[in-house]
Amino acid sequence: MKYGRIEGIDKPVSRLVQGTLMVSTDDLEASIDFLDGIRALGCNSFDTAPVYGNGKAERALGAWMDRRGNRSDVFILSKGGHPNADRGRRVTVFDVASDLFDSLARLRTDYIDLYLLHRDDPAVPVGPLVEALNEHMSEGRIRAFGGSNWTVNRIQEANSYAESRGLTPFAASSPNFSLAVRVKEIWEGCLSISGPRGAGERAWYRESQMPVFSWSSLAQGFFSGLLTRENIAGMAKETTQGCAQVYGYEENFTRLERATELAGERGKTVAQIALAYLFNQPLNVFTVSGCRSVEESLLNREAMEVGLTRDELDWLDLRRESR
Numbered sequence: 001m002k003y004g005r006i007e008g009i010d011k012p013v014s015r016l017v018q019g020t021l022m023v024s025t026d027d028l029e030a031s032i033d034f035l036d037g038i039r040a041l042g043c044n045s046f047d048t049a050p051v052y053g054n055g056k057a058e059r060a061l062g063a064w065m066d067r068r069g070n071r072s073d074v075f076i077l078s079k080g081g082h083p084n085a086d087r088g089r090r091v092t093v094f095d096v097a098s099d100l101f102d103s104l105a106r107l108r109t110d111y112i113d114l115y116l117l118h119r120d121d122p123a124v125p126v127g128p129l130v131e132a133l134n135e136h137m138s139e140g141r142i143r144a145f146g147g148s149n150w151t152v153n154r155i156q157e158a159n160s161y162a163e164s165r166g167l168t169p170f171a172a173s174s175p176n177f178s179l180a181v182r183v184k185e186i187w188e189g190c191l192s193i194s195g196p197r198g199a200g201e202r203a204w205y206r207e208s209q210m211p212v213f214s215w216s217s218l219a220q221g222f223f224s225g226l227l228t229r230e231n232i233a234g235m236a237k238e239t240t241q242g243c244a245q246v247y248g249y250e251e252n253f254t255r256l257e258r259a260t261e262l263a264g265e266r267g268k269t270v271a272q273i274a275l276a277y278l279f280n281q282p283l284n285v286f287t288v289s290g291c292r293s294v295e296e297s298l299l300n301r302e303a304m305e306v307g308l309t310r311d312e313l314d315w316l317d318l319r320r321e322s323r
Helices: 025-041 050-069 093-107 126-138 154-164 196-210 220-225 232-238 243-247 250-264 269-281 295-301 310-316
Strands: 014-019 043-045 076-082 111-116 142-148 172-174 212-213 283-289
Touching: 014 025, 014 295, 025 050, 025 295, 043 250, 050 093, 093 111, 093 126, 111 126, 111 172, 126 154, 126 172, 142 154, 154 196, 154 295, 220 243, 220 250, 220 269, 232 243, 250 310, 269 295, 269 310
Parallel strands: 014 043, 014 283, 043 076, 076 111, 111 142, 142 172, 172 212, 212 283
Antiparallel strands: none
């Protein structure tokens, strides 16, 4: 396992981050067994949020840490400010505080390592948010904070505000980043730094080396063999989360073909090549993926050791025709 560091956090953070959509108090024992297996691989980083299973993911994660007594060794990334059934915009000081306190209770802990604002609302001034997050940090409820689905411009605005007032700035960001490029948004307000349109944002992350926690690193299963040109029409009707509608277009199928070709040559899976594409970028990348088995996570760990040349990276992403 490879690890990185996050400013303000006093423990190593595995660059493979396990999502928690698949763990739940509905089957707590199976969830605890699964988390034990993931931790045994060296993964100590877990991504969660109140909206995952309506709190059941956080509760399962909290029960596991409580039973194993491993809180000090585990890195928890949770989030707040996500829309709910009552209000579509909840990026406010009040809502973030409410979500944070509820998450602490569900996770059975008195602090969260990295707390991210799950969405952004550009109409909301960044100043009060930065001040509130600094207050939560000074009170020990969080160790570091940042934004998920925040543009570089808004992050810069927040950090300029923090710098001008001697406050702690954003320490990390969590956009979508994958070899596959989205045709459309999965949901309103999601942000991707993939493909040609994300080049400018990637350049900033490359220069600043701000940690990037890339969500949907494997494009919702696009590189698992779920979709082909032949079954795309049927899958578009069956895939409720929109993998076909979001990723199923010609340029991505070409990326898939190239990843398949390279995987065959290297003796790797297609998913390993797609993940290696991220790990070989000149960015400070931590990949969030929703592995549903320990075996899948083991394959992802092996992908960290796959080296790709600049020509291979550009070829996979269609920036050149040969490698």
